[in-house]
Amino acid sequence: MATLMTERKRSALTRGRLPKYTPYVIALSAVVIAAALMSLIGFHVFGWAVLSAVLFVIGNVTAAGVVEGRRKATDKFATSLVYGAFLVALLPLISVIWTVLVNGVPGLLTPGFLSTSMNGVTGAVDNASVKDGTPVVGGVYHALMGSVMITLWATLISVPVGLLTAIYLVEYSAGNTFSKVITFLVDVMTGIPSIVAGLFAAAFFAMILGPGTKTGFVAAVALSVLMIPVVVRSSEEMLKIVPNELREAAYALGVRKWRTILKVVIPTAISGIASGVTLAIARVIGETAPLLVTAGFATTINMNVFSGWMASLPTFIYTQIMTPTSPSNADPSTQRAWAAALLLIILVMLLNLGARLVARLFAPKTGR
């Protein structure tokens, strides 16, 4: 007659294991001990956090080593390293976003910041607003439009060139020497310092249109030098992962190669290509150095990329910080610079979100 076995209170299978609450106890003690130690040598929040973390890791690993054995101790140590590395990587990001938010929000919320330019805003105006405590006037509209126009033109240049290069590399080159040279040069181009791209564009246009040619279009050319390799690389990867079976299926229907590429390969890869392009735009929209030497500075709205100097968000930030509108009262300029920085970060974030959205919108549907 078999009797029903009751479950043992303390399972033999969990013998030699620390109870679940152990890490919390250790964490609490680590925080308390660290606070005590810090009070001896002078309290400091950052040091306190670091010391707590170190004590927690030591306590946790030692406890595991003593009770649970070597394997568990190693596991805890490796886990601590992984989480630690993650936090260290995250820290600067959060810090940057926090700083820019705190400093940028007041400026961004100032009425007219997004809809006015710096036209007519002089040192006297800034001095007056500081003295009377009135809101800071002047805005970023000209720089925002400049950034948008320059990036738009850079995209118009880079996407056809980059996409067609990628199509050649993947569909036509069959791995010949020429394609290897192109791939090598594209890799080299990826590493070009952005100021060099700016100098190239400036020198190129100085040669054909005369020295000192600074327009939005020159800046767009400089940015496209930076953008093309990114577009080539991402499009190439996307075209490569289109299954060969789809190309063969199209060939077997009597479809010509160029039509196959245009109507089967590219539509299949378009979501990846589009998000790659969007990320490339996000990459160049914050470039400062090449814009300084190619588009110059402007305080007024200029929507024509083919003539006249053009402002952009990065150069706007740079000039506002380096040469405040009112040298004696830099605060209004600093506020505008932070607000522009926040706007730039928001733009890049929107572009990244846009890339995800684009990828999802264009992705081949699998619904039934």
Next chain:
Amino acid sequence: MSKRIDVSDLNVYYGDFRAVEDVSITIEAKSVTAFIGPSGCGKSTFLRTLNRMHEVIPGARVEGKVLLDGDNLYGDGVDPVTVRSQIGMVFQRPNPFPTMSIRDNVLAGVKLNSRRISKSDADSLVEKSLQGANLWNEVKDRLDKPGSGLSGGQQQRLCIARAIAVSPDVILMDEPCSALDPISTLAIEDLINELKDEYTVVIVTHNMQQAARVSDKTAFFNIAGTGKPGKLIEYADTATIFNNPGEKSTEDYVSGRFG
């Protein structure tokens, strides 16, 4: 429409490597011909030379003659695209275009070539092709849904519908059932039996029972060893190949003594 194929002294190369050696074979119109043989014996490679798909692979080339009702596919000035629009192909793995609906997949041969087609013509072509592939009843209510949402067997029949929508003379099938379950396989085999009323069908298969079930004539390919070219060993009526083969190696293969 269906046409016969006469192959004489065909050698197929990948670069310097000769994959298939001296094949001569006559494939009758309105019949099903099966190619059997061990892996790597060149039967798929040979099949791909019949609609000039072989040369899509870099370095691949062909020597010899393939006559489609007397016209040499490898003659001077022959456009491979024209050849392929007359000789359709179904692949091992179902490969509907993922960006297209079921309807657009069937119309792919027309639409990808930007040929103008009226909506009513398109509708009747879609229905006729899907009927021809025994798929119409399963998908007629969801023609605008993506083709990749179908089951594997349905996708393969969609690919067959896509192939017959361009009204070819010959349909080549490269192991069309190897990725499918027995029920879908049965559906495809039934379909092959119906297709031979209108088309010349050539099928490569690893499954000897399948060759016995569907084909009128069977060709057995073999290789002497790794790195050696594949050869056509024996070509005869399917019943002869399976019951009374002329060659020892054919008998060994079909009776399961090797391979």
